[in-house]
Amino acid sequence: MHIPDGFLDPITASITYLITITVLAISIYKVRGRLEERYAPIIGILAATIFVAQMLDWPIPGGTTAHFVGSALAVIIVGLYAGILIMSIVLFMQAVIFQDGGLTTLGANFLTMGIVGCVVGYLVFMLIMKKLNIKRKIFFAAFFAGWLSITLAAFTCGLEIGFSTQFEYGVSVAVPAMTIWHAILGLLEGFITGVVVEYIYSLRPDIVLSVKGEG
Amino acid sequence: MNFLKEKLYKKWTLILLALLLIAPLFGMLKDELGSTEPLDHVAENLGLEESGPFYELLPDYTVPAIGNPYLSTLVAGLIGFAIVLFFTYGISKLLVVKK
Numbered sequence: 001m002h003i004p005d006g007f008l009d010p011i012t013a014s015i016t017y018l019i020t021i022t023v024l025a026i027s028i029y030k031v032r033g034r035l036e037e038r039y040a041p042i043i044g045i046l047a048a049t050i051f052v053a054q055m056l057d058w059p060i061p062g063g064t065t066a067h068f069v070g071s072a073l074a075v076i077i078v079g080l081y082a083g084i085l086i087m088s089i090v091l092f093m094q095a096v097i098f099q100d101g102g103l104t105t106l107g108a109n110f111l112t113m114g115i116v117g118c119v120v121g122y123l124v125f126m127l128i129m130k131k132l133n134i135k136r137k138i139f140f141a142a143f144f145a146g147w148l149s150i151t152l153a154a155f156t157c158g159l160e161i162g163f164s165t166q167f168e169y170g171v172s173v174a175v176p177a178m179t180i181w182h183a184i185l186g187l188l189e190g191f192i193t194g195v196v197v198e199y200i201y202s203l204r205p206d207i208v209l210s211v212k213g214e215g
Numbered sequence: 216m217n218f219l220k221e222k223l224y225k226k227w228t229l230i231l232l233a234l235l236l237i238a239p240l241f242g243m244l245k246d247e248l249g250s251t252e253p254l255d256h257v258a259e260n261l262g263l264e265e266s267g268p269f270y271e272l273l274p275d276y277t278v279p280a281i282g283n284p285y286l287s288t289l290v291a292g293l294i295g296f297a298i299v300l301f302f303t304y305g306i307s308k309l310l311v312v313k314k
Contacts, residue, residue, distance in 0.1 A: 001254055006266030028310060037312045041218035044304030045227055051299040052231045055238040055276060055292055059250040066252070082311055089303050097295060098276050099268040157254065165261040174257050181253035204223060 001069070001157050001182075002094065002109050005102030009164040016160065017107030023115050024088055031081035035209075039078060042207055046074055047086045051093070058188075066185040071117025071153065072125065072145040072193050076210045077200065080122045087114040108160045112153040121149035121193075125210055138201055138211060139194040146193030147186045154182030218304075235296060239288035242276065 008016075035043075050070035057065045070090075075083030091110050094100040101109045128141035158178035162171030201208045218224050258265075268274065273291045281287040 001252070003254065004265045005268060007258055007263045031311050033311070033313050035307075035311050035313065037308075040304055040307040040312050041221075041224055043307040043311060044218075044300050045224055045231075047303035048231060048296050048300035049227070051295055052234050052238065052292070055288075055295075056234065056241050057245050057252075058241065059245050059248050063248070063250050064253055064256065065245055065250045082307075085306070085311070086303060089306065090299060093295065093299050093302070097272050097298065098291070099271060099274045100276070102267060103269065104267075154253070158257070161254075161258065161261065161263060165263055167261050170261055173260060177257045177260070178253060181256075185253070 001112060001154060002091075002101030003105040003157065003161065005104050007102075007161055007164060008105050008108055012160055012164045013104050013107060016105075016111045020088075020107045020110040020115065023084065024110075027081040027084040027088075031079075031085060035078070035082065039082070039207075039209075043078055043082055043086060046070075046077055047090055050074060050086065050090050053192075054090070054094070060185065064181065064185075066188060068189055068192055069113055069117060069150055069153065070193075071113055072121030072142065072149040072189070073196060075118045075122040076125050076142055076145060076193070076197050077208055079209045079214065080118060083118045083122065084114055087118060108157075112157045112160070116156045117149040117153040120152045121145040122210065124148050126213075129211065136198070139198045142197035143190040143194035145190075147183075147190030150186035150189045151179060151183045154178040154186075231296065235289065235292045238276075238292050239285045242288055243284060 053068040053070055057067045059065050071083065071087055074086045078086070088110055091101060091106065091114055095103055095106050125141045125145035128144060129137065134140060155175060155178065158175035159171060162174035167173070197208065201211060205211065219228060273294065276291045277287040278290045281290060
């Protein structure tokens with residue numbers, strides 16, 4: 001879902017940059033001095049986890065590939081604002097060092113995987129945790145958070161490239177294609193998010209901030 | 216970097232290093248099968264064309280100076296892993312944690 005240079009028109013690229021710089025500034029302001037010192041390593045290792053997981057590009061039958069994105073995982077463990085910070089660092093490093101995602105499109109990529117992915121993941125997780133009373137609630141809350149975060153991030157990505165093309169029906173081609181594909185591939189994202197969050201919670205319930213309602 | 220001595224982080228880091236060892240195989244398999252991600256399919260249908268990149272450091276998770284494709288991706292992955300881990304840890308210490 002990393003948009004390379006050249007796919008977006010200057011207006012879409014500029015608007016998405018503006019949105020992301022604003023959201024990142026708010027996130028940094030909100031998260032400043034908020035967490036205990038023991039969260040610094042967790043934030044670092046979560047960012048490294050997302051970087052490594054995104055390198056594992058799984059070939060899927062039908063000639064396509066999928067990789068774990070991790071926005072929901074990040075916000076469930078360390079909360080919304082620290083999660084947004086993690087995703088912004090990973091996406092920045094990927095673009096600047098590895099040319100994975102363009103520099104002119106960094107704002108757009110950050111909007112999809114950094115902002116939409118994190119906000120949707122966080123809201124879905126918190127909503128299920130508060131409203132539902134089911135067995136293995138943490139797994140299912142994380143599963144749906146992961147799945148929907150990817151699906152709606154892909155929807156946003158479809159809008160970005162749909163609006164950028166000269167092609168008359170750009171949005172009506174790009175949005176359904178991106179959303180449907182990722183709604184299917186996102187099941188894997190949801191499953192991995194569910195398993196990892198449930199496992200970390202079983203080992204160290206004290207470090208999963210969103211479960212504690214402190215994210 | 217004392218945190219790496221803690222049991223949880225030690226185990227977590229070892230798992231990530233193990234994943235990095237197999238990461239190049241995923242890339243090679245993808246190239247072999249000619250698979251691309253949904254975004255590329257959509258871009259092709261819309262006639263969007265990639266421009267750039269404007270420069271290259273470790274393009275597409277490879278070290279250009281290393282000829283062996285497995286080692287090239289492995290070394291690029293290790294560099295990225297270390298940079299992301301320590302940079303984010305440093306930013307957290309500076310910005311996020313309570314003084």
